[in-house]
Amino acid sequence: MSSVIVVDYGMGNLRSVAKAIEHVAPAGLTVRVSGCPSELAAADRIVFPGQGAARDCMLELNQRGLHDALLEAARSKPFLGICMGMQVLMAHSEENEGTVCLDMFPGEVRFFGHDLQDAAGERLKIPHMGWNRVQQVRPHPIWDGIEDEERFYFVHSYHVVPAEADLELGTTDYGARFVSAIARNNVAAVQFHPEKSAEAGLRLLRNFLHWNP
């Protein structure tokens, strides 16, 4: 019997993430929402979602004693970060006048900026909210069966800027090109919400459950 833990640290709608994973889970896989460090250690796979502000996320992770458990999981087992769960893997975020993050990967998280425009000079709103395309920078098991330039659902005002180009897994255009997916070793992380991205999102979650890095 294998297990996947959706990490609960009080930040955001975990039920949707858990339900989407259950929807695509193979028989015999248990899906649990938990914020208990020992359960993270015992699980076979970790999904790390999150929404809200970076400072609150880091505060909750530290207060709940999840900081080290998460880093350990991210070094040792298939690990999927979603939205804020991607951003806090970086070293530092601009949000909330600067927030120190988990520093799993070198790089930072930056604000899109005000007065953003597209190539035609049309104003772009913040947050970046809705269905946008993801360019697959390189092949990866989580892209299996998903077309290049597929659309996924995004909601965010900050985006990651990895310091090392080989982290990049997917990019998206919003005013400028930004990194919307990263991967290294046993970790993949996406800025969009696969649990809210209809068929393509479910496919990505299924791919994650079958991924054996």
Added chain:
Amino acid sequence: MLAKRIIPCLDVADGRVVKGVQFLGLRDAGDPVEIARRYDAEGADELTFLDISASHEGRETMLHVVERVADEVFIPLTVGGGIRTVEDVRRLLNAGADKVSINTAAVTNPDFVREASDKVGSQCIVVAIDAKRVSQPGEPLRWEIFTHGGRKPTGLDAIEWAKKMVAYGAGELLVTSMDRDGTRIGFDLELMRTISEAVEVPVIASGGVGNLNHLNDGVLKGKADAVLAASIFHFGEFTVQQAKEHMAQAGIEVRL
């Protein structure tokens, strides 16, 4: 490029869809879950449920509706209607809603918007703005916020109100023209454009859609980031897919 969104809106009372959705082949045309599934299959980008239950029990039922929809339909879900406390917001989000739409409570207690967005994040907070044109012909355009389904004036200027709500933490605005709601003659495009250009957050246009050209106008002339419609989809006149194809032909970026 980011796609413009099409959002079907369902009125729900005591767990049942009201104002008769008429789809061919539905076993139960009043079941929100079945209708949500249908709209998802047609390519709806999001769904909005408006809870018009009058009773406490009706709103409890809504939580179960949200749970059942969120268990099966994997696109964003917004729920509005009767949301007054941070606890209301939390319960809906925990049940599986992605955003809540706050209307009257924002007018009676603007700090509630600030409090709610502080607690759950701006991305979950939609403020619904019901506006009516109050300027006379020949005067500069002016709109005022109305509550109670457009019956009660508040004296609040709609544009100033929109800016204030964004400053208080609204992550998105749902703008309904109360002059146009139910008329099927199209959005109040000046209202949509004026608000959309005044704020940084996305604007959803609502009120008055009677045909597919109205959706195009909402985006191209009203500068809306998303368009919300009810009756043109509910009565089987058009599918969401047809609406998207129509928008794509006009050069609008949509998710096909």
